[in-house]
Amino acid sequence: KEWCRAIPKIELHAHLNGCIRDSTLLELAKLLGEKGVIIFADVEHVIRKCGRSLTECFQLFDLFHILATDHETISRITKEVVEDFAAEEVVYLELRTTPKNNEAKGMTKRSYMKAVINGLRSVDTVDVSFINLNGKTESFCEPVQKSCTTCMEKKKIYVRLLLSIDRRETTAAAMETVCLALEMREFGVVGIDLSGNPVVGEWDTFLPALKYAKEQGLPVTLHCGEVSNKMEIQAMLNFSPDRIGHACFLDEDDWEKARLSQIPVEICLTSNLRTERLSSIHVHHFANLYNANHPLVLCTDDTGLFSTSLSNEYYLAAETFGLDKKDMLQLGANAIEFVFADSEVKKAIREIFRAFERRLA
Numbered sequence: 001k002e003w004c005r006a007i008p009k010i011e012l013h014a015h016l017n018g019c020i021r022d023s024t025l026l027e028l029a030k031l032l033g034e035k036g037v038i039i040f041a042d043v044e045h046v047i048r049k050c051g052r053s054l055t056e057c058f059q060l061f062d063l064f065h066i067l068a069t070d071h072e073t074i075s076r077i078t079k080e081v082v083e084d085f086a087a088e089e090v091v092y093l094e095l096r097t098t099p100k101n102n103e104a105k106g107m108t109k110r111s112y113m114k115a116v117i118n119g120l121r122s123v124d125t126v127d128v129s130f131i132n133l134n135g136k137t138e139s140f141c142e143p144v145q146k147s148c149t150t151c152m153e154k155k156k157i158y159v160r161l162l163l164s165i166d167r168r169e170t171t172a173a174a175m176e177t178v179c180l181a182l183e184m185r186e187f188g189v190v191g192i193d194l195s196g197n198p199v200v201g202e203w204d205t206f207l208p209a210l211k212y213a214k215e216q217g218l219p220v221t222l223h224c225g226e227v228s229n230k231m232e233i234q235a236m237l238n239f240s241p242d243r244i245g246h247a248c249f250l251d252e253d254d255w256e257k258a259r260l261s262q263i264p265v266e267i268c269l270t271s272n273l274r275t276e277r278l279s280s281i282h283v284h285h286f287a288n289l290y291n292a293n294h295p296l297v298l299c300t301d302d303t304g305l306f307s308t309s310l311s312n313e314y315y316l317a318a319e320t321f322g323l324d325k326k327d328m329l330q331l332g333a334n335a336i337e338f339v340f341a342d343s344e345v346k347k348a349i350r351e352i353f354r355a356f357e358r359r360l361a
């Protein structure tokens with residue numbers, strides 16, 4: 001367990017609102033209860049409940065979105081989520097979130113994202129590098145780093161953002177998200193994700209926006225095969241996404257296709273178990289993919305919702321599938337190749353892994 005915590009790690013599949021600390025959720029719920037917006041007692045047991053079904057998870061997301069609707073709260077949760085991942089020795093985090101319009105709060109997709117960026121800027125316990133300038137990365141503290149001993153002592157985490165399209169959205173709303181992502185590239189936005197309730201919405205609705213992202217050179221990752229939907233899985237694989245998440249319901253011919261194109265798979269063990277997409281962890285597709293050397297990366301999905309951490313996911317994989325310390329470190333390092341950030345960032349993360357290995361020698 002200690003080893004899984006100590007090794008440098010890369011997180012590529014984490015939803016901002018799914019990673020809110022329980023303590024923060026309870027605090028927000030209490031405040032809204034006092035204001036009479038919600039009934040705290042009704043909400044408290046939902047937040048505290050463990051082992052939620054897939055439907056309950058999406059009900060809880062609706063609750064999260066009621067609790068975290070203003071700009072200030074979005075900034076706060078972004079800050080806390082980054083701090084929590086850094087505390088776990090995550091050295092590169094690709095955080096995804098769905099930009100939201102909320103007229104009542106004067107929120108647009110753009111102002112939502114500004115609040116996220118403000119959250120990244122407000123982290124002061126960790127050195128957060130998120131700005132992307134023409135292939136060069138600039139740490140938030142970098143201008144003063146050489147003379148600033150505080151910065152040099154701080155942990156460093158690279159953060160990049162993926163903008164999610166929610167499956168409830170229209171083609172126009174999806175397109176708006178892609179355009180916003182293109183506009184915000186210099187603020188560390190590196191790609192697009194398609195997520196949201198997998199039984200809602202049609203692939204064809206999102207396809208024009210996803211195609212446009214691809215044409216503009218913006219990488220795309222898709223929640224693929226979370227439920228059994230052969231037609232959609234085939235259409236998604238034909239789209240040739242840059243990565244896929246979950247992939248629980250792929251048939252042998254789908255895997256053949258994924259194998260041929262070597263699409264990296266974001267594996268979320270606890271999430272898949274909690275939402276009962278598998279009868280047991282022992283039948284998880286991780287083992288087949290790992291043994292076949294298929295590109296894969298262990299991820300958390302929603303640390304808050306599923307009460308997990310990236311160290312815990314590594315530990316679970318090691319325990320269940322018999323991986324040793326060296327395998328775990330290698331598994332983490334392999335993920336460098338699948339990140340959406342540019343080659344400069346990849347080089348920097350590679351160096352972090354090498355430095356860790358040198359310290360061991």
Ligand code: 5GP
Nearest residue numbers: 015016017018061097098195196197198223
């Ligand atoms: P947000 O995008 O609001 O920061 O994070 C929460 C959202 O991420 C949810 O409303 C949902 O759209 C998406 N999400 C989180 N976890 C999952 C998951 O396991 N599957 C799918 N399909 N979507 C998810």
